[in-house]
Amino acid sequence: MPIKTCIFDAYGTLFDVNAAARLAAAEPGRDALAAVWPQVARDWRLKQLQYTWLRAVAGQHCDFWQVTQDGLDWAMEAAGLDDVELRERLLALYWELPAYAEVPDMLAELNARGLQAGILSNGSPDMLAGAVESAGLGEFISASLSVETVGVFKPHASVYDLVEAHYGCARDEVLFVSSNGWDAAGASGYGFTTAWVNRAGEPMDRLYAKPHHVLTDLTSIPDLT
Template sequence: MSFSTYVFDAYGTLFDVTAAARQAARESDFPELQDIWRDLAQHWRTKQLQYTWLRAVTHAHTDFWEVTENGLDWALEATGLADDTALRKRLLDLYWHLQAYPEVPALLETLKTQGHKTAILSNGSMKMLDAASRSAGIAHHLDALLSVDTVGVFKPDARVYDLVEAYFGCTKQDVLFVSSNGWDAGCATGYGFTTAWVNRSAEPIDRLPWRPHHILTDLTTIPDLR
């Protein structure tokens, strides 16, 4: 099987979600972060995801930026930094300009050179995705930024995955969907996409009715998948 359309989750897949905390920890203004930035980054990401799931099942949708702020506030309190307003502002500013993982630009360029369609499908708002893709220097390699803003519900609701076929006029069989979230890749398998889970941190597989078709450690072999 060959694919015409390659669709990527954004945060944790193309963009390094730990980059904001790591960068702030390197700055002289925030010495308190140097020893705990990894914990803060993990708390932030975990709560960000949990809040999307809870809002999806309770029909309480909101902009992903609000969820990102809420997750950070929880993480700052959990690490004893809730009163550090300067750090909060700096971390949120940095989140608009997350770095792409090193292999991402070359991968997307390869896919485009081969004539494939490429897109992001993300919980992120259009404004966030546009800023991140431009900042990371990959916007010109993407045919579409597909945001849950369009349907008003977060992943893994099927209406989110529907956006791919609606935009490209393709079938599920034409799509390779790639995510660093095991639950996202698994649910996309259940939806009908061929999927690749980029398991950068060697996590156990999620116990779901569906499994990703491919499990990778980074994105370099994506063009070889069938």
């Protein structure tokens, strides 16, 4: 079946999750963070994801904002940063993450071709609404679907079910795009056509399924439809 709907993961796929630490580190008086911000950004993201998996396995769900805060607290402690004001600044910036440079034109091209573009994310509804508005993507995104509807994080199948339920499309009519290899693999196993945006050039995850396409950025997404 031809692709009718393009669904994107949000954080790390459309929105630059490293930007909060990078932007804060560039502010005056942030010398301590400036010396370690790549480590903070990396650890923050890693722990954020690990906590979603562990909570899903344990049946201890909370919203994504909680694991975002918990991940930052771990990352700051690991970097030796004990600064309440800095913590609040980093969290505030997380609500204003910029989109990657190619995102607006890519989404505009999808819309011009008559394709719907939506988000399927671990993010809570208010976080997603803030990110979409801050990045100026509202005119391109038809829906932001959150795991909060089902109360478990990706890659649980009930999360991917939200796409079919909302759009009324068959699985093979969906192109699912994620910067997380495990997420793209999960969506492949579910039955979506998938693209892994492997910006960091990481190895393929050894999982039960693999992404159909591997890209370095989002520019060529319209050509996969």
